[in-house]
Amino acid sequence: MKTMISVEQQAIAAKKAAKTLSLLSENEKNEALNTLADHIEKNVKRILEANEADLHKGREKGFDEAYMDRLALSESRVLELAKGLREVSRLDDPTGDILSEWTLENGLHVQQVRVPLGVIGMIYEARPNVTADAAGLALKSGNAIVLKGGSSSINSNRAIVEVLHEALRETKIPAEAVQFIDSTDRAAAQQLFTMKEHIDVLIPRGGAKLISAVVSNATVPVLETGTGNCHLYIDKEADLDKALKIIVNAKTDRPAVCNAAETLIIHEDWLKENSSAIAEMFAAHSITVHGDEKAAENLPDVIPANEQDWSDEYLSLDIAIKVVSSLDEALEHIERYGTKHSEAIITENKDTAHQFMAIADAAALYHNASTRFTDGSALGFGAEIGISTQKLHARGPMGLPALTTVKYLMHGTGQTR
Amino acid sequence: MKTMISVEQQAIAAKKAAKTLSLLSENEKNEALNTLADHIEKNVKRILEANEADLHKGREKGFDEAYMDRLALSESRVLELAKGLREVSRLDDPTGDILSEWTLENGLHVQQVRVPLGVIGMIYEARPNVTADAAGLALKSGNAIVLKGGSSSINSNRAIVEVLHEALRETKIPAEAVQFIDSTDRAAAQQLFTMKEHIDVLIPRGGAKLISAVVSNATVPVLETGTGNCHLYIDKEADLDKALKIIVNAKTDRPAVCNAAETLIIHEDWLKENSSAIAEMFAAHSITVHGDEKAAENLPDVIPANEQDWSDEYLSLDIAIKVVSSLDEALEHIERYGTKHSEAIITENKDTAHQFMAIADAAALYHNASTRFTDGSALGFGAEIGISTQKLHARGPMGLPALTTVKYLMHGTGQTR
Numbered sequence: 001m002k003t004m005i006s007v008e009q010q011a012i013a014a015k016k017a018a019k020t021l022s023l024l025s026e027n028e029k030n031e032a033l034n035t036l037a038d039h040i041e042k043n044v045k046r047i048l049e050a051n052e053a054d055l056h057k058g059r060e061k062g063f064d065e066a067y068m069d070r071l072a073l074s075e076s077r078v079l080e081l082a083k084g085l086r087e088v089s090r091l092d093d094p095t096g097d098i099l100s101e102w103t104l105e106n107g108l109h110v111q112q113v114r115v116p117l118g119v120i121g122m123i124y125e126a127r128p129n130v131t132a133d134a135a136g137l138a139l140k141s142g143n144a145i146v147l148k149g150g151s152s153s154i155n156s157n158r159a160i161v162e163v164l165h166e167a168l169r170e171t172k173i174p175a176e177a178v179q180f181i182d183s184t185d186r187a188a189a190q191q192l193f194t195m196k197e198h199i200d201v202l203i204p205r206g207g208a209k210l211i212s213a214v215v216s217n218a219t220v221p222v223l224e225t226g227t228g229n230c231h232l233y234i235d236k237e238a239d240l241d242k243a244l245k246i247i248v249n250a251k252t253d254r255p256a257v258c259n260a261a262e263t264l265i266i267h268e269d270w271l272k273e274n275s276s277a278i279a280e281m282f283a284a285h286s287i288t289v290h291g292d293e294k295a296a297e298n299l300p301d302v303i304p305a306n307e308q309d310w311s312d313e314y315l316s317l318d319i320a321i322k323v324v325s326s327l328d329e330a331l332e333h334i335e336r337y338g339t340k341h342s343e344a345i346i347t348e349n350k351d352t353a354h355q356f357m358a359i360a361d362a363a364a365l366y367h368n369a370s371t372r373f374t375d376g377s378a379l380g381f382g383a384e385i386g387i388s389t390q391k392l393h394a395r396g397p398m399g400l401p402a403l404t405t406v407k408y409l410m411h412g413t414g415q416t417r
Numbered sequence: 418m419k420t421m422i423s424v425e426q427q428a429i430a431a432k433k434a435a436k437t438l439s440l441l442s443e444n445e446k447n448e449a450l451n452t453l454a455d456h457i458e459k460n461v462k463r464i465l466e467a468n469e470a471d472l473h474k475g476r477e478k479g480f481d482e483a484y485m486d487r488l489a490l491s492e493s494r495v496l497e498l499a500k501g502l503r504e505v506s507r508l509d510d511p512t513g514d515i516l517s518e519w520t521l522e523n524g525l526h527v528q529q530v531r532v533p534l535g536v537i538g539m540i541y542e543a544r545p546n547v548t549a550d551a552a553g554l555a556l557k558s559g560n561a562i563v564l565k566g567g568s569s570s571i572n573s574n575r576a577i578v579e580v581l582h583e584a585l586r587e588t589k590i591p592a593e594a595v596q597f598i599d600s601t602d603r604a605a606a607q608q609l610f611t612m613k614e615h616i617d618v619l620i621p622r623g624g625a626k627l628i629s630a631v632v633s634n635a636t637v638p639v640l641e642t643g644t645g646n647c648h649l650y651i652d653k654e655a656d657l658d659k660a661l662k663i664i665v666n667a668k669t670d671r672p673a674v675c676n677a678a679e680t681l682i683i684h685e686d687w688l689k690e691n692s693s694a695i696a697e698m699f700a701a702h703s704i705t706v707h708g709d710e711k712a713a714e715n716l717p718d719v720i721p722a723n724e725q726d727w728s729d730e731y732l733s734l735d736i737a738i739k740v741v742s743s744l745d746e747a748l749e750h751i752e753r754y755g756t757k758h759s760e761a762i763i764t765e766n767k768d769t770a771h772q773f774m775a776i777a778d779a780a781a782l783y784h785n786a787s788t789r790f791t792d793g794s795a796l797g798f799g800a801e802i803g804i805s806t807q808k809l810h811a812r813g814p815m816g817l818p819a820l821t822t823v824k825y826l827m828h829g830t831g832q833t834r
Binding site for chain 1: 436439440519521525527534535617618632633636638640656658659662663665666667670770774775776778779780781782783784785786787789790791795796797807808809810812813822823824825826827828829830831832833834
């Protein structure tokens with residue numbers, strides 16, 4: 001019961017702080033972000049000690065290597081948090097931008113102005129870096145933030161927030177603009193789902209399970225960030241060198257991230273012609289191949305693919321292969337199993353590429369390039385708060401403008417209708 | 418059970434039609450819209466006969482006058498539907514617009530392009546005009562639409578859709594792009610709430626109850642259109658003439674619409690000085706006044722206001738009066754009871770107006786003008802699909818761009834990361 005009351009009180013305090021914050025100048029916000037960075041740099045040891053407590057618990061619980069890696073901070077990773085805050089201070093502040101303005105015949109002057117959303121609810125899992133990164137992006141765009149991290153990183157998150165609070169007390173931004181739900185209780189997160197009065201948007205960052213729990217149960221609007229079941233379609237007119245290079249990059253550069261490729265869809269004519277080159281590439285990069293019957297007929301060591309191979313992300317050096325006889329068949333497979341994140345076609349035929357990009361329904365569509373570019377910093381947006389796989393509000397990598405809304409401001413001299 | 422299967426089949430058919438539609442040119446869509454208008458004009462009698470069946474049922478059920486008015490069509494109202502479709506054909510098609518494009522250092526070319534959302538689910542109440550208006554806006558922006566109207570207008574809606582289908586068969590747009598749920602069963606509407614696979618967005622149009630049922634139960638993203646509990650704040654430095662003119666317009670021009678004013682917040686100093694002018698204006702326009710104690714001290718015939726007077730829309734010639742002693746108190750009242758639709762301040766003090774407009778949180782904020790301008794056609798957007806009172810995706814009157822999303826299209830020559 002104590003937690004229940006306090007989560008709502010925290011959200012109310014965030015909303016109040018958001019009002020003060022929304023009236024600050026860009027300079028005041030930038031100075032504050034640099035003060036946050038200074039304090040992070042001065043407190044590396046303290047943050048690492050807290051992280052060690054999380055790592056110790058994690059080892060006891062027997063978390064796997066990938067999970068422990070997401071959980072772990074190091075001196076350089078903590079310094080990256082400070083660097084990230086300084087980078088955000090240099091991004092353009094989108095708030096206050098006049099997106100359009102005009103005057104009606106009766107003299108009423110209309111402006112459409114970008115303003116902060118208000119209070120952002122951030123629900124995330126292991127990675128403690130989200131604590132500082134999300135706070136920085138929220139504050140720069142004039143929003144307060146309520147942070148609810150995973151229980152496995154609670155000590156790290158708490159230490160980072162303590163440092164941020166100490167720093168904020170030296171700035172014009174009220175410390176209450178960053179709220180930390182200091183609880184490992186799931187009910188605390190669930191309370192945020194329905195606090196429409198105090199929270200303007202929820203952003204879940206983490207695995208498919210977390211995201212789906214938020215989307216299904218929240219009445220607060222959600223910015224859905226995504227799982228990426230990304231496909232590469234190798235057309236019958238694909239160039240072999242480009243295909244090999246792109247497959248290797250999209251699959252092996254960072255297999256655990258959402259813009260990595262999970263399924264290859266290969267035109268059967270092309271596969272027959274290039275099966276030995278493809279097989280060599282898989283072997284050279286230790287890629288485990290799951291596939292349909294036609295894949296098994298043309299390639300060695302193919303594990304029969306089942307429904308889960310088509311629908312789930314591997315996030316590992318596994319890949320699924322679906323062999324098709326037409327572009328339409330490839331598009332149907334993507335429509336059925338894709339998560340609307342990133343899809344690519346490799347072909348030398350521009351018309352085929354155009355058709356693919358017109359029909360496939362995803363945030364990012366690639367012709368002869370790796371899906372790995374679906375990323376705020378790779379595209380030049382600066383830091384991102386996540387990659388949206390939904391169609392409303394923001395789609396693809398979300399920078400600062402995704403954390404804003406608009407107001408119409410109308411100045412008149414007594415106009416009536 | 419039959420309905421259950423058929424609603425899903427209709428949504429699947431809509432999704433398939435949306436793909437064909439999304440590849441049509443602006444000209445092909447415009448020609449189709451004009452063909453729809455032609456057919457509406459040729460079938461006025463048929464539509465009016467169907468409407469007469471709904472009106473007959475409505476009279477039997479004893480619906481009130483305002484409701485019957487929303488339900489009723491006339492020759493001129495049907496011809497307005499055709500005129501509306503022709504107007505939509507003349508609006509700019511937002512799809513295909515390149516919102517931004519740039520080339521990365523490695524040569525990867527990035528375009529952010531506007532595309533249709535896909536399939537729109539429209540859930541609405543009495544007004545049969547929504548059937549044609551919403552279909553026109555959806556088709557022009559390349560979207561298929563699934564229409565679920567209220568049971569009281571089902572004959573009118575069915576007749577309009579029959580005419581639209583006959584017309585579509587003469588055009589490049591597949592008739593399946595307009596789906597009509599021919600059922601008075603609420604379960605049919607509820608099925609649409611969770612059809613995330615086939616429906617990209619739900620737009621509820623109607624009363625607060627309908628909208629809240631959709632928002633609370635849908636997992637499909639919702640474009641929330643709004644109830645408008647709009648306030649006029651009469652500051653201590655308000656000009657009397659402007660205040661009177663704006664109050665009369667915002668309250669009496671069309672009391673039943675969402676941008677009409679429902680509550681006056683009046684600074685007590687101003688009220689004391691201008692009470693007789695205000696009282697005369699109320700009497701002259703047959704406005705019934707509900708108010709707090711201070712209002713009753715300064716004005717005649719004030720009915721004591723309760724919580725509901727502050728929180729609900731009257732949609733009639735009733736008005737609530739809250740007397741305050743500061744701008745802050747006015748802003749607190751708006752924050753507590755406002756629906757984030759439209760809020761106005763009447764004052765000659767620009768600083769006070771600026772503060773009001775910076776702090777009040779609503780789609781549209783007015784200084785010395787009537788709230789009645791929050792309307793797509795009044796602001797020059799052309800037809801609107803509704804007025805959004807949410808902060809994500811679209812805020813305020815929603816024209817064609819609100820029915821679109823974006824895709825990033827990346828053209829490369831083998832780029833990897």
